[in-house]
Amino acid sequence: MKQFQYIRPATQQSVLDAITKPGARILAGGSNLIDLMKRGVTSPDKLVDIQKLPLKGISKSTGNVSSISIGALELNSAVAENKLIKEEFPLLSMALNAGASPQLRNMATVGGNMMQRTRCTYFYDTAMPCNKREPNSGCGAMEGINRMHAIFGTSEKCIAVHPSDMCVALAALDASVEVKSKKGTRYIPFTEFHRLPGETPQLDNTLTTGELITRVIIPHNNFAKNSYYLKVRDRASYAFALISVAVGLDIQGGNIKEARLAMGGVAHKPWRLKAAEQFLKGKPATVANFEQAASLAMQGAKSFGHNDFKLKMAPASIIEALSNAAKLS
Amino acid sequence: MKQQAQHTPPFTEGINRVDGIMKVTGAAKYSAEYELPGMTYAVFAISNITKGIITSIDIKAAERAPGVLAVLTHLNAPKVPGYESGKDPSKPPTTGGPLKFFVDNTVKYNGQPIAMVVADSFERATYAASLIKAQYKKEQHETDTEKNKFKAAAPKGGRNGGDYKRGTPDDWKTAAVKVEQEYVVPINVHNPMELSVTLAHWTADDKVTVYAKTQGVKSTQNAIAQAFKLPVENVQVTTKFVGGAFGNALRTWPHEIATVQAAKLVKRPVKTVLTRELQFNTVGYRPYTWQKVSMGASADGKLTGIIHEATAQTSSFEEFTEGTVNMTRFMYACPSVGTVYKITPLDVNTPTWMRGPGEATGAFALESAMDELADKLGIDPIELRIRNHADTDPENGKPFSSKNLKEAYEMGADKIGWSKRKLKPGTLTEDGWLIGYGMGTGVFGAGRGRATVKAALLDSGTLLIQTSVTDIGVGTGTAMTQIASEIFTGIPVKKIKFELGDSSLPPSPTQGGSTITSTVGGAVHDACTQLKEKFQQLIGNGGTDKPDYVKVLKEKNLPQLEVTVTSSGSTEMRNFSSYSYSVHFVKVKVHPKTGVVRVDNVVSVADSGHIVSPKTARSQIIGGAIGGIGMALMEEGIMDHRYGRYVNNNYADYHVPISADIPQIDALFVNKPDYRVNPMGAKGMGEIALIGMSAAVANAVYNATGKRIRELPITPDKLLA
């Protein structure tokens, strides 16, 4: 590990002052960043520990549309167990509890979870080619071991997936992200926070240098009763998703009034299934309809060898998750 | 033949782990936890190529880095005197030998240490190692066993070389019912929690003390003495606790020798703790093994011929062989059996024994094939095994010293509810999951080797027992205490002290191959028995069952009464075949849409003689079953053969079962003593706890789904294919 400076400012302003240079990196729970530093994947000059900032707390605001705000430093475990979240957005709670292990969830923060980097093994091994770690060095996974890799939105440069479970739920829940910088405050719709690799796979998301995530805001919805997070993985816990599906359904009298669907383990960002949502709107909650929705969702999917199975597992998982959310069976 | 007249001690609950409280409170001191004054830390820089020559290596920046004391490479490393004499004299020359680090510029596998940095802290050594830059002349490498199977040949040395044939094995071809299938067990990596540790400290020019993670302090002592041309007694090796090993600390690896060498150079204690990544290619692994089983049976399910072939990987510089196909020779009463075992050298480090070793690999194939045969015959897989039960050893015609396999089948079937199993796969469901039951048999040789034990009655009332054996977590200390306590019934367990893990104590063999309870237990038994006799002589006839030892020793003015006893198995054993058996029963749930497999229930039955230490025996069985679940469902060391590099050499990506994967596991014991093996009537059980388990899981998955997965691990993608 290269030597670096470590600071722990007490105010938001001093954090914002400290992160204007690209060599500075925000440190939250450290459960991803420190690993990457140990492996030599990233070597910041300066770590700006934000744990002293008052970015905790989960609160409800009632306005025209009520919403729940979650501080960026709130722990994954605390959000998952929070009463408000469990009542209003059980989907988020389920997704969080499906992630990592209890120990990690006790360290991991909401902001850190959003910003965690891909688990692509070539990205982690500095002796291997990887366009994300080292632009234009090649993509090791494309013709290598790509069992965990993407089937949607890939580019010639990168086929990595975003590994988060929490983010899949937040994408489905139409959350938005509050971001502060010296220039002020901006709000990014969650589905636009992460990006596809395109020509610049080194960029995971649309956050720019100097910006700090302060809160995530989830608007009220009617999905609480019919939500489900399905995570298919190689072992029962402490494994990244092969496929995950977040479902929120608003079912009134057997008919789907609104549907929200997002998938994890399939793309460089949480993958919203808009076409399937559109299709389900106004339709009865039946397996036949779920099957059609799944096949719509799979349009444009492309696999790379070891991950061919995802073309089967993904639609099967969509149907299973929808059926569970709708409490069929 | 005359059996020793002994009674079976009652099957009680057994004593608690003697070191349990130390372990859970952190008082147990593992090898990496020793701190010595002036201690330094070693970290390796490793090769990023798989095969070739180091043309130049730049260590200047590393040498200048803060805290660095030395950087060793092939250009400057002081000679290891024992390396000069060439090959290890204890091995036949054709089988090669372990790699020696820093002796020349060749790279033989990816991740091979090319330099060693010694610094005043681990972090500084790690940083300095990252500054080392090497230039290579690369050569074409081969790391893919599948692709290089055609190069496979019979091993030149070792115990597992040579084809085996009895009768006319090709008879399977003309049988009424046939199975001819290929099976693959990928690389498995031991991955114990505790990393490889060596802390070396030269206390004089010709004296070195080593705290090591090893399964055998004596073998490590000998290896270091040989390497540095020292009298054996000048090498002190201590291993008080081991955080799991599963075979990866059975031999002394080159990085351990390098650590001793570095300590000599810097004249300070040097500690090496391998990183998790380096565990994958520095301390062995279960080799990738391709197998083919061809078997035939008559319509009434009698085996007529079996051919079991296996090809495994080894390194380019050393032959590693194991007993992969050996079980097929004696497991079933089949008149015609052929086995073929080959190895193919690759540009990888040498594999090594991993729990259950080759037998676990072989049992996956044999016991899967038996299940396939039963399925084709339309009979229950247990019934097929009973119809082909070997009453005497078909390999050599000898009687078994004991064998209660039929009883074990019955006990396990009963416990798991085997009667609920359907012959036709894919017919049982529970809550939308497919349900399947499967079983598999395990077997491993049960012998008794030589060990020396010192037993002493102290006038403090303590019974002190000493021998050099290590306890790799299996509960050796507990089992030995239990054996002693059954002889000295008058001494409370907490007054029995079993000292182990120290090369200056009387010699015991390396812990491995399920021999310790028999070998060391036998010697403890003999030593305690002789000590008791000596005491009886002291007090003359008419002593009571529970004499007051302290009072007698004080009266006789003796600070202690001791014996040192060397003992080993009886020659009578030559007339018998002796094995431990296990039968594993598994109930699985398979999700029909996602292919996710969950093990729902496990019953493992051990037929391993008298169970001397029931609590730790139960733990052994549970641990083996968990290892078997890992082998069956998740473990695989994955290499990108284009680079010859592992892509999952960490705990996040190399999956072993976690708590949520583990169901109720019942450990049952036939518990019938076999006094031919040793006076306790005990046979080993560490290996059988795992052998056969992966087949049981695969067979259960077949029973649930109708899908036969012949390439481990059984991950959801394979079930969806």
Ligand SMILES: Cc1cc2nc3c(=O)[nH]c(=O)nc-3n(C[C@H](O)[C@H](O)[C@H](O)COP(=O)(O)OP(=O)(O)OC[C@H]3O[C@@H](n4cnc5c(N)ncnc54)[C@H](O)[C@@H]3O)c2cc1C
């Ligand atoms: C073995 C293992 C298994 C795991 N399994 C899963 C899993 O199954 N599912 C899953 O979802 N996750 C999993 N994780 C990942 C885990 O969720 C992340 O490591 C964690 O969420 C990161 O949070 P942190 O607070 O520790 O982030 P840090 O490591 O502190 O930071 C991560 C990144 O976020 C940036 N950052 C942090 N906070 C802010 C902020 N407020 N504003 C701007 N940037 C910020 C940092 O600069 C850094 O780049 C696993 C991790 C490990 C190690």
Ligand code: SF4
């Ligand atoms: S998939 Fe992306 S992260 Fe992985 S090797 Fe290719 S470029 Fe790197």
